[in-house]
Amino acid sequence: MNTQTHVLIASVLFSKSGAGNTARNIAAISGGLLPDLVIFIMFFWSKLTGTPEQVVWRDWYFNSNWQLAIDISNSLLLFITLLAIGLAIGKWHKQNAKYGFLLVIFSVAAITHLAGDFFLHVDDAHAHFWPLSDWRYASPFSYWNPDHHGRTISMFEAMLGISLSIVLFRRFGGMAVRGLLILAVVAYVAVPAYFIFFAH
Numbered sequence: 001m002n003t004q005t006h007v008l009i010a011s012v013l014f015s016k017s018g019a020g021n022t023a024r025n026i027a028a029i030s031g032g033l034l035p036d037l038v039i040f041i042m043f044f045w046s047k048l049t050g051t052p053e054q055v056v057w058r059d060w061y062f063n064s065n066w067q068l069a070i071d072i073s074n075s076l077l078l079f080i081t082l083l084a085i086g087l088a089i090g091k092w093h094k095q096n097a098k099y100g101f102l103l104v105i106f107s108v109a110a111i112t113h114l115a116g117d118f119f120l121h122v123d124d125a126h127a128h129f130w131p132l133s134d135w136r137y138a139s140p141f142s143y144w145n146p147d148h149h150g151r152t153i154s155m156f157e158a159m160l161g162i163s164l165s166i167v168l169f170r171r172f173g174g175m176a177v178r179g180l181l182i183l184a185v186v187a188y189v190a191v192p193a194y195f196i197f198f199a200h
Helices: 003-014 019-049 053-058 064-073 076-092 094-118 150-171 175-197
Strands: none
Touching (some): 003 019, 003 094, 003 175, 019 094, 076 094, 150 175
16 A cells, blocks of 8 residues: 555544644544555665666565565554554553553554555565565555556555545644645556656
8 A cells, every 4th residue: 555545544533633632633643654664765875876777676675685675564463563552651650541542543553554465466576474474465456456456445545545634634624734635636647657657
């Protein structure tokens, strides 16, 4: 699933409007984004070093060091642990309950991200049970690969993303948020276009 879809899903499920919910909303967005952060770092590093796109996605992505970093940031066990810590803080450290709540929101948003990815990666799947296992579920469906229903899923994802953006557009009236939502919608066209015309 594309990163903006993960963030949109997390935002619809866990964000709230109102000035008093800023920290909550940041936690939800951060949790939805974090599992893909290493991939963004890899991508931007490739731009700084002038590495061709084919090398990045065919070699770098499957390099053991990058894979380890990606697996850590996509570890279900890591986020379940953080979730348990957040719940424990809320229960036994009432003076820090707010921080426990934010950690819960962050963790659940990240787990939602992992759930979406679990069924939509084939040979690029993550080791979601790291560090206990390197097992990767090779789904018959891919969010991008046309050999594994990628075109159909991409269309469905774009419709889902646009629908989620409309929900959030109605929920939040701030111009900055609405501007970001418009960019998210544009990305459903811009990202595939980039890979069609520049990455291959």
